[in-house]
Amino acid sequence: MEAVIFDMDGVLIDSEPVSKLAFAQAFEVTGLDFTEAIYQKILGRSLRDIELFFSEQYQDTKLAAKIITIREQEFARHYQDHPVSVKPGVYQLLDYLDSQKMKKAVATSAKQSIAEKLLQQSGLFARMDVHCYGSEVTEAKPNPELFIKAASRLNISPEKAYVIEDSQSGVIAANRGGFVPIYIPEEKDEFLNDHPFKYSLFNSLTEFQAALSLKL
Structure with a gap:
């Protein structure tokens, strides 16, 4: 090898706990229920791919884009204050x-x-x-x-x-x-x-x- x-x-x-919390916050803002089953389906996938998944899951491209935007904001905010x-x-x-x-x-x-x-x-x-x-x-x-x-x-x-x-x-x-x-x-x-x-x-x-x- x-x-x-x-x-x-x-x-x-x-960073996975941070990412998971950021998604949970995004779902809360958008009024959706963030479950462990949903998290396992998106784990390891790119944000672009996750956005496409949410677009299909909820039949709403704007909602999917909003979830990803909030998640990115919360994720970046965490690392402004934490190592x-x-x-x-x-x-x-x-x-x-x-x-x-x-x-x-x-x-x-x-x-x-x-x-x-x-x-x-x-x-x-x-x-x-x-x-x-x-x-x-x-x-x-x-x-x-x-x-x-x-x-x-x-x-x-x-x-x-x-x-x-x-x-x-x-x-x-x-x-x-x-x-x-x-x-x-x-x-x-x-x-x-x-x-x-x-x-x-x-x-x-x-x-x-x-x-x-x-x-x-």
């Missing part, structure tokens, strides 16, 4: 990958304007060899376009790269792109028993690093 491609939200940065929280084990894993001469990329569904600020504030931007953003691709996860772009920029073939994800849509995208998926879900989020997707399940980045060290 030659590289690790990281999702950002929920893998590198502990970026990095997930446990991130820096240690990056140090280990450097020691093994493995390439590193971040491939996030977030827009470049948003993601770069979070990566810069956390000190993670400079630690990556390659950065890919949702605003650079036309197809969102579970389409593998984002990961394929990252592999191309790393100049490696997909089967030589681990993809670390916290969402089912990301794991599916990694499968479809021919990558080696590593699944570290935020919460217990099991695939259905008859799913065709392959992945290795870990509880944390630290656990993944321990397993990786045994293989190298």
Whole structure:
């Protein structure tokens, strides 16, 4: 294996609780009920893709756009007053990958304007060899376009790269792109028993690093 491609939200940065709260606030403002079932359907998807989902769900494009606008405002407001929280084990894993001469990329569904600020504030931007953003691709996860772009920029073939994800849509995208998926879900989020997707399940980045060290 030659590289690790990281999702950002929920893998590198502990931003999923912030995003979830921002969506809850947007739903409250628009008078809708924000449920866990809805959140699981949008987890790991780009805001553009989520907006399309809401447009279909509620048959109202203006309402969908309003939800996304409020969510972005609330999300940005949080980080004006709070530091970026990095997930446990991130820096240690990056140090280990450097020691093994493995390439590193971040491939996030977030827009470049948003993601770069979070990566810069956390000190993670400079630690990556390659950065890919949702605003650079036309197809969102579970389409593998984002990961394929990252592999191309790393100049490696997909089967030589681990993809670390916290969402089912990301794991599916990694499968479809021919990558080696590593699944570290935020919460217990099991695939259905008859799913065709392959992945290795870990509880944390630290656990993944321990397993990786045994293989190298």
